[in-house]
Amino acid sequence: MTIEKHQHVVNISRGLVFNEGDQSLPGEAIETKTVGQVTVDSPVISARHVNVHYGEKQAIKDVSIDVAKNAVIAFIGPSGCGKSTFLRCLNRMNDTIANAKVSGSIRLDGSDIYDRSQDIVQLRARVGMVFQKPNPFPKSIYENVAYGPKIHGLAGNRADLDEIVQLSLRKAGLWEEVKDRLDNPGTGLSGGQQQRLCIARAIAVDPEVILMDEPCSALDPIATAKVEDLIDELRENYAIVIVTHNMQQAARVSQRTAYFHLGDLIEVGPTEQIFTNPRHRLTEDYITGRFG
């Protein structure tokens, strides 16, 4: 994977608004420049002009967006539009894909995460991730949660580690259910419990941002409701980016929503405004069900 540092450095504090009003370019039927406010006052992540190519194929086209502290931002859009791809850029999980090429700049607290000096291990400790399908390690519940703190050396001794494990499981709302069977395998839990275990595992390393890629798509409604409540609570301490296909879920848990379409970021705005009063025709089509 190669990283092209973008020449252009965006002044984040100015609070830019892209392309309002100017809706038509010659030769293009539909305007794909981002509509709405992509910046926030104190962003924890700010991505600028990000492009992602898989070989020849461009999966993300010039996307710029900020992720705010203590808030949930939802990425929505039809299947294959690049939501997962963009999410994976934010903690460099795309590094594991051989033909993926990322360009542009993504800053975490002001420093470029694709910079050569950036340590990927530390980056991922600060930007955690929860996947679509629960993927607990084939180890005990305790070991699942303790794994992150162990490899990052966060706990000096066993007592510290116990405390981190307990705290993380509590934050993930799983402690009461598993406190008597911490030594049982994590794979033996129910799907919803496994997903909360994965969330506990992610927060055990005390990240600043948690990325969630369709975290509820493998869960039943009750487990989904639990995870949604959990996301709302976690917002107090973390910035959360969630990809979802479930519009109600996006409306329930997020404060801001970003709509992607074929690799373009079409519209960003407060969740309520996106769902009640979308400004771009594509967004409107999508949320009213005329697309995808």
Next chain:
Amino acid sequence: MIVVILLLASIAFQWAKHRAISLVGGTRGIRNLHSLPAYYGMYVALWCALPALAVLGVWHLFGDRVVIGMVLAQMPLAFQNLPADQAGLLLNDLRNVVAGAIPMDTVRPEIVAAAHHWQQLNAQSAVAGGLLALSVAIIVGVLALRTVRSDLRARNRVEKMAEWALLASSGIAVLTTVGILASVLYEAIHFFHFVSPIDFLFGTTWSPQMAMRDDQVGSSGAFGAVPLFAGTLLIALIALVVSVPVGLFSAIFLAEYAVRSVRTVIKPLLEILAGIPTVVYGFFAALTVGPLLRDFGVSVGLTVASESALSAGLVMGVMIIPFISSIADDMITAVPQSLRDGAYALGATRSETIRNVVLPAALPGIVGGVLLAASRAIGETMIVVMAAGLSANLTANPFQAVTTVTVQIATLLVGDSEFDSPKTLAAFALGLVLFFATLVLNVIALKVVRKYREQYD
């Protein structure tokens, strides 16, 4: 004859097919048939061919004896009342004359007459058998043809027959195993009449040379198999010490690090190792590795026999590397990518991910692979014969010559030997023990592998 029957069967096939079609009034009526026309054809053809072939087979099996009986009955009385062994010789002579191996003019006239008689009977028997088979084919075929009705469940019956045929083939494999086991068991029990199982299993001296005749001053045999088992284990252990790390690490490299182009080159190369004949490994061990080790031993002041457990074990280890690496490779690639992603997302490095997540998840399967390789190592003979020698030393020193169970089996049975001396029978007892040891290893290995395979489904 077989060709004729098959021809008949194919005629029956066409006939039955047409009959089935015409029964329902041409090709348009096929859906009124229970089965497709071809199934009716198949059904009748099978009925036509199988009983006839069976008759032919039985005729061949027993016809010969009947013919011999008749030939002997026709011979002069003097020949009929010979003692058993001479009768056997006579029969052999006759057979050779009939086959033309002995010229007619060198034997006695009675025998020539009998040979002619035999030939004549043989020809008659062949004709009679053929005619019988043919008539069976025709009669049964016609009978079957008459049962063809539109509601005949021909498809189900053909399927049933196919099922039986398949069952019979798998039965052959199972029966062979059972047969081998039974014969080994029988001879082993025979052996234990001479030597008590306790002495055999726990005795520590192995010198199977028995006095062949009562007047011969030979060593009385000692059949303590412990040195053999110890030697087997020692060599297998050395082989595993070599092959487990090498196999495992190359599997990890292939599965996790190698780019596709490297992988497509290295993997087949590794698997070639499994295809080299063991004799080749054997002389590599005996002629290259053995002397090398000995010279090396000399240079560091160790006495290494030129035939040593070490050289056999090392080379055997190389031989079983592909077993371990290919199973471990399968097991590692079977670990879901999502588990790796989970570890990477927590900030684990590649080697941490492999050590802490991938290998533990793949471990049961890898253990299964190692056990399979171990049973292969225990059963290996050729390398040991050539590289580790034949002396049954009870030692844990890998620099000495040792011998193994399989090698002793081979040496005990090679050459002229009587089948009632403990020396030969000991081979069967050893075989029995070996059989159970590898069986247990294999069963455990397969259980472990299977259990692991289900884990992610």
